[in-house]
Amino acid sequence: MSRVTGIVKTHLTDRLSWLMLPWIILGSSFAVNVIIGSLIDEEIKTGGLASIFIYMMVIGIVSVGQTYPFLISFGARRKDYFLGTSATIALVSVGTAIALLLVGYVERATDYWGIGLHFFNVPYLTDGSLLSQFWIFFIIMMNLFFCGFAIGAVYRKVGRNGLFGVFIVLGLALTVAFYLITYFDKWGQVLDWVVGISVLELANGLLVLTLVYVAASYGLLRKATA
Amino acid sequence: MTKIVEVSGLSKHYGKVKAVDNVSFKLEEGKIYGLLGRNGAGKTTIMHMLTAQIFKTSGELKVFGEEPYENEKVLNRICFIKESQKYPETFRVKDVLNVSPLFFPNWDKELAMALVEDFRLPLKRRMKKLSRGMLSAVGIVVGLASRAPLTIFDEPYLGLDAVARNLFYDRLLQDYAEYPRTIVLSTHLIDEVSQLLEHVLVIDGGKLLLDEEAETLRGNASNVVGAASKVEDFLAGKRIIHRAPFGGLMSATVLGQLSAQERMRATELGLEIGPVSLQQMVVHMTGGNGNSEEAAQ
Amino acid sequence: MSFPMDDSRPIFVQIAERIENDILEGNLPEESQVPSINQFAAFYQINPATALKGINLLVDQGILYKKRGIGMFVATGVRDIIVGKRKEQFYEQYVVSMVKEAEKLGITADQLTDMIKRGAKEQ
Numbered sequence: 001m002s003r004v005t006g007i008v009k010t011h012l013t014d015r016l017s018w019l020m021l022p023w024i025i026l027g028s029s030f031a032v033n034v035i036i037g038s039l040i041d042e043e044i045k046t047g048g049l050a051s052i053f054i055y056m057m058v059i060g061i062v063s064v065g066q067t068y069p070f071l072i073s074f075g076a077r078r079k080d081y082f083l084g085t086s087a088t089i090a091l092v093s094v095g096t097a098i099a100l101l102l103v104g105y106v107e108r109a110t111d112y113w114g115i116g117l118h119f120f121n122v123p124y125l126t127d128g129s130l131l132s133q134f135w136i137f138f139i140i141m142m143n144l145f146f147c148g149f150a151i152g153a154v155y156r157k158v159g160r161n162g163l164f165g166v167f168i169v170l171g172l173a174l175t176v177a178f179y180l181i182t183y184f185d186k187w188g189q190v191l192d193w194v195v196g197i198s199v200l201e202l203a204n205g206l207l208v209l210t211l212v213y214v215a216a217s218y219g220l221l222r223k224a225t226a
Numbered sequence: 227m228t229k230i231v232e233v234s235g236l237s238k239h240y241g242k243v244k245a246v247d248n249v250s251f252k253l254e255e256g257k258i259y260g261l262l263g264r265n266g267a268g269k270t271t272i273m274h275m276l277t278a279q280i281f282k283t284s285g286e287l288k289v290f291g292e293e294p295y296e297n298e299k300v301l302n303r304i305c306f307i308k309e310s311q312k313y314p315e316t317f318r319v320k321d322v323l324n325v326s327p328l329f330f331p332n333w334d335k336e337l338a339m340a341l342v343e344d345f346r347l348p349l350k351r352r353m354k355k356l357s358r359g360m361l362s363a364v365g366i367v368v369g370l371a372s373r374a375p376l377t378i379f380d381e382p383y384l385g386l387d388a389v390a391r392n393l394f395y396d397r398l399l400q401d402y403a404e405y406p407r408t409i410v411l412s413t414h415l416i417d418e419v420s421q422l423l424e425h426v427l428v429i430d431g432g433k434l435l436l437d438e439e440a441e442t443l444r445g446n447a448s449n450v451v452g453a454a455s456k457v458e459d460f461l462a463g464k465r466i467i468h469r470a471p472f473g474g475l476m477s478a479t480v481l482g483q484l485s486a487q488e489r490m491r492a493t494e495l496g497l498e499i500g501p502v503s504l505q506q507m508v509v510h511m512t513g514g515n516g517n518s519e520e521a522a523q
Numbered sequence: 524m525s526f527p528m529d530d531s532r533p534i535f536v537q538i539a540e541r542i543e544n545d546i547l548e549g550n551l552p553e554e555s556q557v558p559s560i561n562q563f564a565a566f567y568q569i570n571p572a573t574a575l576k577g578i579n580l581l582v583d584q585g586i587l588y589k590k591r592g593i594g595m596f597v598a599t600g601v602r603d604i605i606v607g608k609r610k611e612q613f614y615e616q617y618v619v620s621m622v623k624e625a626e627k628l629g630i631t632a633d634q635l636t637d638m639i640k641r642g643a644k645e646q
Contacts, residue, residue, distance in 0.1 A: 003298065006328030013325065014316045066314040072279060073308055074329045075301040226279040258570055395568050403561040403571055420530050421569045441573060445532040493623075501531030 007084020037117035060148020072226035097137035146213035236285035247432035263429035305374035332373035358385030452497035468510035538577030
C-alpha cells in the first residue's frame with residue numbers, strides 16, 4: 001500500500017497541474033462569463049463549466065508521459081503506478097466534484113451572482129438531487145481523466161504513429177456508423193434516444209465507458225517500456 | 227557468495243538487430259563492478275532489462291534470485307540511475323529528494339543532505355533548468371543515499387567537472403566501506419573509475435567480451451614495438467588485439483603475460499615492450515582493429 | 524586527493540610496493556601500525572578489495588602482521604628483508620641489462636667497474 005501512496009504523493013507533488021490549474025482555468029472562464037453577464041440584461045446559461053472537465057482530460061494525457069518514465073525507472077511496479085494514478089484521479093475527482101457543488105450552491109444562494117449567470121448550475125446536469133449532481137460531476141470527470149489517461153497510455157505503448165492509427169480507426173468507425181445511420185434513415189430515432197437519456201442513464205453509460213478506458217490503460221501500461 | 231544477479235543466454239532483439247546477444251554473467255554481493263564498452267554496445271540495454279524497464283527477448287534473468295518484472299521484492303532493492311533520467315516537468319531538486327524515500331527503503335536523508343551540500347545543488351531549482359553536471363549530481367545523490375543493495379549507475383558523471391568527479395569517487399568509496407553493497411558503474415570513460423573497480427565486464431556489439439577481476443586484467447597485456455616482421459614473428463600464436471603499423475615499424479598489443487625468457491628474446495630481436503593500461507586494453511578489444519586475431523601466419 | 528595508480532600493472536602490487544617504500548624510508552617504523560584497508564582505499568581512491576589484496580600480499584611475505592581487533596602492524600626486522608628483496612630486484616632490473624648493453628658496446632668488466640666508480644663520485 002505504501003508504494004501506491006508513494007505514487008499518489010508523486011503525482012500530487014505537482015500541485016500546480018493537479019490542484020491549481022483546473023481552478024485557474026475554470027476561474028478565467030468564469031470571469032469572462034461574469035463580464036459578459038454583467039453587460040447583458042438577460043439570463044445566461046453557459047457551458048463554461050466544461051473547461052474544467054476538458055482540462056482533466058488534458059491532465060490525464062499529459063501526466064502519463066510526465067510520470068510514467070520517471071516512476072518506472074525509480075523502480076515502481078506498473079501495477080502500483082496504475083493503482084496510484086487511478087487513486088489520484090479518483091481523489092481529485094471527488095474533491096473537485098464536491099467543490100463544484102458547493103460553488104453551485106453559492107451561485108443559487110446569490111441569485112445567480114446577481115446578474116443571472118448560470119455558470120455552475122447547468123440545466124439537465126444539475127437538476128437532480130445533491131447526490132445525483134455529485135455523482136454526475138464525479139463520473140464525467142473520471143471519464144475524461146481516464147480517457148486522457150488511456151490516450152497517454154496508447155502513446156506510451158505504441159508511440160505517435162500508433163496513436164494516429166487509433167484515431168484513424170476510431171474516425172473510420174464513426175464515419176461508417178454515421179453512414180449506416182443515414183442509409184437506414186435512423187437519424188430521427190437516434191436523436192430521440194439521445195434527447196431521452198436521463199441523467200442517471202448517462203452516468204451509468206459513462207461509468208461503463210470509464211471502465212473500458214481503465215482496462216485499456218492497464219493493459220497497455222503493463223507492457224510499456226519506461 | 228550470494229549471487230545478486232544471474233544472467234544466462236540473455237538476448238534482446240529489435241527486429242533483426244541484436245542489441246544484446248546471448249550474454250551470460252553473474253554478479254556477486256558486495257563488489258564494485260564496471261560495465262564497460264562503447265556507446266551503443268548494449269550496456270544500457272542490459273541494465274534496462276535488469277531493472278524491468280524493458281523486456282527481454284530470450285534467456286534467463288534473475289535478480290536477487292527472482293525475475294524482476296513487476297516484482298516488488300526485487301525492485302525495492304534496486305536503485306538505477308539512468309544517464310538520461312526524465313523527471314516530471316515541474317519537479318524541483320527537493321521534490322526528487324522528497325519522493326525518493328518512498329521508493330528506496332534504505333534511504334538516508336542525512337547522507338542525501340550532506341551530498342547536496344557537497345555538490346552545491348540548488349534545492350529549489352527545477353530539474354529541467356539544471357545543467358548537465360548538476361543533473362548528474364542529483365543522480366549521484368539519489369544513487370548513493372538510496373543505499374540500495376544493488377545500485378546501478380549509468381554514465382554517472384557526464385558534465386561533472388574534475389572536482390565533482392573526485393567528490394563522487396570519494397563519497398562512493400566512503401559509503402561503500404561503511405555500507406557494503408553491490409555497485410555497478412557503467413561507462414565508456416574507463417580511465418578514472420578503473421581504480422574503483424573490483425571486477426570488469428566488457429560488452430561489445432551486444433556480446434560479452436570480458437568477465438574478469440580487474441587486478442587480473444591489469445598488466446595482462448603488453449605493447450610490442452619494433453620492425454614489423456620481427457613483431458609478427460615474436461607474437462606468432464598469441465592473441466593480438468591491436469595493430470598499428472608505422473612506416474616499417476609496427477606497434478602491436480598482445481594479451482597475456484610475457485615470461486622473462488620471452489622478454490629477453492624480445493630485447494634480442496630489438497623489440498620494445500611497454501605497458502598497456504586497462505583503458506587501452508578495453509579500447510583495443512572493442513575498437514575492431516585486429517580484434518582477437520591470431521598473429522598473421 | 525588521489526594518487527593516480529599505474530593502470531597497466533596490478534594495483535595491489537603497487538600498494539604493497541608503496542608500503543615497502545614507506546618502511547624503507549622510515550615513515551613506517553617497525554612495530555608501528557599501518558593504515559586500515561578503508562583508509563588506503565579512501566586515500567588512493569581504489570577499491571577496498573584491492574587494498575586488502577596488497578596488504579595480504581605483505582602479510583604472506585611476513586612483512587606485516589595482524590593484531591586481532593586492532594589492525595595491521597609492521598613486523599620486526601623486515602627492513603632488512605625488504606632491502607634484500609630490493610637488492611635482488613636491483614640486480615635483475617639494472618645490473619643484468621647494464622652488463623648486456625656494455626657487452627654490445629664492447630665495454631669490458633673492468634671498464635664498467637671504473638664507470639660505476641666515476642658515477643658514484645659524481646653523485
